[in-house]
Amino acid sequence: MLSADVRTVVRSRSGDRRTRCALSGTPEMRGHRPPLSVLYMIESEGLTKRYGDKLAVDGLTFTVRPGIVTGFLGPNGAGKSTTMRMMLDLDHPTSGQVRIDGRHYRQLSNPLAHIGALLDAKAVHGGRSAFNHLLCLAQSNGIPRARVHEVLDTVGLTGVAKKRSNGFSLGMGQRLGIAGALLGDPEILMFDEPVNGLDPEGIHWIRNLMRGLAAQGRTVFVSSHLMSEMALTADHLIVIGQGRLLADTSMAQFIRENSRAYVRMRSPERERLLDVLRDAGHPASPAGEAVEVDGVSAADLGELAARHRIVLHELSPQQASLEEAFMQLTAGSVEYHAHSAEQRPMTEQRSAAPEDGLPEAPPPPGTPGAPPPGTPPGGGWGAGWRNPKRRS
Numbered sequence: 001m002l003s004a005d006v007r008t009v010v011r012s013r014s015g016d017r018r019t020r021c022a023l024s025g026t027p028e029m030r031g032h033r034p035p036l037s038v039l040y041m042i043e044s045e046g047l048t049k050r051y052g053d054k055l056a057v058d059g060l061t062f063t064v065r066p067g068i069v070t071g072f073l074g075p076n077g078a079g080k081s082t083t084m085r086m087m088l089d090l091d092h093p094t095s096g097q098v099r100i101d102g103r104h105y106r107q108l109s110n111p112l113a114h115i116g117a118l119l120d121a122k123a124v125h126g127g128r129s130a131f132n133h134l135l136c137l138a139q140s141n142g143i144p145r146a147r148v149h150e151v152l153d154t155v156g157l158t159g160v161a162k163k164r165s166n167g168f169s170l171g172m173g174q175r176l177g178i179a180g181a182l183l184g185d186p187e188i189l190m191f192d193e194p195v196n197g198l199d200p201e202g203i204h205w206i207r208n209l210m211r212g213l214a215a216q217g218r219t220v221f222v223s224s225h226l227m228s229e230m231a232l233t234a235d236h237l238i239v240i241g242q243g244r245l246l247a248d249t250s251m252a253q254f255i256r257e258n259s260r261a262y263v264r265m266r267s268p269e270r271e272r273l274l275d276v277l278r279d280a281g282h283p284a285s286p287a288g289e290a291v292e293v294d295g296v297s298a299a300d301l302g303e304l305a306a307r308h309r310i311v312l313h314e315l316s317p318q319q320a321s322l323e324e325a326f327m328q329l330t331a332g333s334v335e336y337h338a339h340s341a342e343q344r345p346m347t348e349q350r351s352a353a354p355e356d357g358l359p360e361a362p363p364p365p366g367t368p369g370a371p372p373p374g375t376p377p378g379g380g381w382g383a384g385w386r387n388p389k390r391r392s
């Protein structure tokens with residue numbers, strides 16, 4: 001017999017397969033039911049993974065909750081994929097644990113019905129058609145054949161279902177991987193770089209898919225390096241650097257706490273404006289033709305300018321992007337630094353490098369090859385990856 005609390009929860013998820021299981025009280029749902037508080041969650045507790053000398057994941061404790069999209073961010077090599085692999089029991093933690101719906105992955109009697117994942121879109125048998133690939137997955141997991149047609153339709157691959165997947169583009173492969181993740185109609189979905197290789201329409205589609213899955217009350221955990229996309233998709237962020245937890249917070253709070261918010265003002269009477277701001281106790285910094293003021297609202301600054309009859313051509317509150325906030329927070333954890341393609345060739349750099357072998361300081365801001373604003377000393381993202389720990 002299901003408790004009243006369980007009925008409340010499952011009824012709010014109208015139409016989903018597990019809801020029906022729960023209401024009919026199948027043996028799977030009757031046995032080993034985790035406490036309500038952990039349903040549909042991923043819980044990582046002190047998760048640690050060491051590969052030889054390399055501490056890839058270092059004591060990660062966090063919870064991924066249902067009903068929202070949780071973004072998983074970190075610079076290259078931060079440990080995101082390793083963490084996701086451990087969640088699916090594809091890699092064993094050195095210490096710590098992960099629970100899915102309150103249980104270890106190995107204890108789930110029907111894992112695909114609990115958690116669906118896209119980790120590596122290329123991990124399919126290329127000689128099989130998309131349909132047969134999904135059918136094999138379905139048959140080995142007790143999922144009806146009709147569900148294969150449903151997920152192919154959801155990801156837009158029905159028209160190429162009989163084609164071999166080794167002829168698929170990167171984007172089609174991603175869609176097939178997503179179809180596999182959806183196959184068991186799980187409450188928890190995990191995607192590692194799902195927009196890789198997708199065109200703008202595909203990116204838009206997966207954004208809506210993820211938001212739609214979360215709106216149905218599912219738990220959606222997604223990693224991506226595409227910050228602009230993540231800013232549009234995720235509600236909550238887990239950020240790691242060098243295997244350690246750096247932030248576990250809402251998107252809005254993350255940006256607020258890791259960036260500078262200020263108001264940008266432009267006036268044909270710039271010098272007078274600076275004087276008025278100074279006299280009012282609002283120190284402003286000149287920025288080209290504009291001035292930037294911290295810690296005062298745009299409304300207050302507009303009224304101040306009006307009282308002094310100063311014409312304004314711009315009065316705009318500025319908030320850093322997710323990308324800027326991310327780079328600010330992870331500045332100390334970036335392991336693989338990049339250098340602009342416009343910098344001198346590597347051979348030239350090597351001969352001119354100081355004796356300690358460290359890279360030279362980047363060019364000044366605004367010049368060719370300069371890093372974008374907020375880039376930590378030593379570089380940012382881009383071409384020419386080089387691990388400073390592997391100096392020759």
Ligand SMILES: Nc1ncnc2c1ncn2[C@@H]1O[C@H](COP(=O)(O)OP(=O)(O)OP(=O)(O)O)[C@@H](O)[C@H]1O
Binds near residue numbers: 054076083
């Ligand atoms: N099988 C392995 N053997 C040895 N080292 C590994 C193995 N898998 C990962 N690592 C190392 O662990 C660290 C974390 O790697 P991981 O792939 O989890 O990072 P990531 O955050 O997913 O990186 P990216 O964003 O570049 O995909 C890296 O230094 C990586 O080289």
